Amino acid sequence: MRVLVLGGTNFVGRSVVGEALGRGDEVTTLNRGVSGAPPEGVRRIQADRRDPRAVEVALGADEWDAVIDTWSMEPAAVRESARLLSGRVGHYGYVSSRSVYRWPLPVGLDENAPVVDSDPGSTDHADYAAAKRGAELAVLECFDGRALLARAGLVLGPYEDVGRLPWWLGRISRGGRVLAPGPADRRLQYIDARDLARWMLDAAERGASGAFNAVSRPGHTTIGELLEACNDVVGRNAELAWRSPEAIEAAGLSGWTQLPIWVPPNGEMAGLHDGDVSAAHAAGLSCRPVRDTVADTWSWLREEGFPEPRADRPPLGLDPDVERELLDARH
Numbered sequence: 001m002r003v004l005v006l007g008g009t010n011f012v013g014r015s016v017v018g019e020a021l022g023r024g025d026e027v028t029t030l031n032r033g034v035s036g037a038p039p040e041g042v043r044r045i046q047a048d049r050r051d052p053r054a055v056e057v058a059l060g061a062d063e064w065d066a067v068i069d070t071w072s073m074e075p076a077a078v079r080e081s082a083r084l085l086s087g088r089v090g091h092y093g094y095v096s097s098r099s100v101y102r103w104p105l106p107v108g109l110d111e112n113a114p115v116v117d118s119d120p121g122s123t124d125h126a127d128y129a130a131a132k133r134g135a136e137l138a139v140l141e142c143f144d145g146r147a148l149l150a151r152a153g154l155v156l157g158p159y160e161d162v163g164r165l166p167w168w169l170g171r172i173s174r175g176g177r178v179l180a181p182g183p184a185d186r187r188l189q190y191i192d193a194r195d196l197a198r199w200m201l202d203a204a205e206r207g208a209s210g211a212f213n214a215v216s217r218p219g220h221t222t223i224g225e226l227l228e229a230c231n232d233v234v235g236r237n238a239e240l241a242w243r244s245p246e247a248i249e250a251a252g253l254s255g256w257t258q259l260p261i262w263v264p265p266n267g268e269m270a271g272l273h274d275g276d277v278s279a280a281h282a283a284g285l286s287c288r289p290v291r292d293t294v295a296d297t298w299s300w301l302r303e304e305g306f307p308e309p310r311a312d313r314p315p316l317g318l319d320p321d322v323e324r325e326l327l328d329a330r331h
């Protein structure tokens, strides 16, 4: 296929580019050229997506079989790209998010759950859920029946610049007693960016369309398996000290941010790791074992170093003093 990747130099986009090259696709990336360069063999075009005229000039009169769009900011930029591409691209894959659903996400949430209200012409991206939903609507305006809306949940894997799995790998590699949020058999749901990329490219090739929740099946792994896999790949320096959700709550710690990836089994975030993803799996999504994701992420971190924390995200991870205090608490 001739594939146009909008973005392509950060986490998910970089994985799309890597997978597409691996399968012999002809790849073009469009970005500003600020966040890094795509690998050899990729045709690069540059434009700021907030400048429709610049995008129009950069796209020229070229045609592609598929576009994969990683944009997460204002829907108006997606609307503009979709409009410019509608007559000369067969398929639009949009990397969306399960954030489009109304909060809180119930256990078992599927694609029929209500989504947030949004405007596909909005130039605002302060509200992430509305921005993602607005972008979906913008894609559908020109590509209904030819668009895959991949509503990803937690995305992990090499190039993860959000820093969730890198935080655990960094902490566990420092060794000692590591606060591990239990129970160890707490199920996790996530997607390796490379599996997401492969599935989106397959869908583009088949012309599959629709909105799908795209993560592993519930129970694909557990927090225990994930942290043990981290300990294995870094050389087993750490002792995982498991603490109950009640002890974590009593200490005032927040899942997801202070303890990345993990969320308590009860409460309004409980559904985050227990969604219904049968539709995407029936449509060909398959997820590699957690050990591969962890090992490959560690290899990438050792090769390229830990990514700078993203300015557009709250800081992640647990302060070492807070961790020690909780580990030393008698109960």
Ligand SMILES: NC(=O)c1ccc[n+]([C@@H]2O[C@H](COP(=O)([O-])OP(=O)(O)OC[C@H]3O[C@@H](n4cnc5c(N)ncnc54)[C@H](OP(=O)(O)O)[C@@H]3O)[C@@H](O)[C@H]2O)c1
Binding pocket: 006, 007, 008, 009, 010, 011, 012, 013, 014, 030, 031, 032, 033, 034, 035, 036, 047, 048, 049, 050, 069, 070, 071, 072, 095, 096, 097, 098, 132, 151, 152, 153, 154, 155, 156, 162
């Ligand atoms: N991380 C998660 O757990 C998670 C979960 C669900 C969904 N998602 C979705 O996954 C996607 C993540 O995508 P990602 O990691 O590939 O990248 P990203 O960090 O969202 O996007 C950055 C890419 O877009 C380009 N870009 C940024 N501003 C631009 C502009 N004004 N004009 C043109 N290009 C611009 C960047 O290159 P330049 O800077 O060089 O322009 C870079 O290639 C997002 O859509 C997010 O909503 C993530």
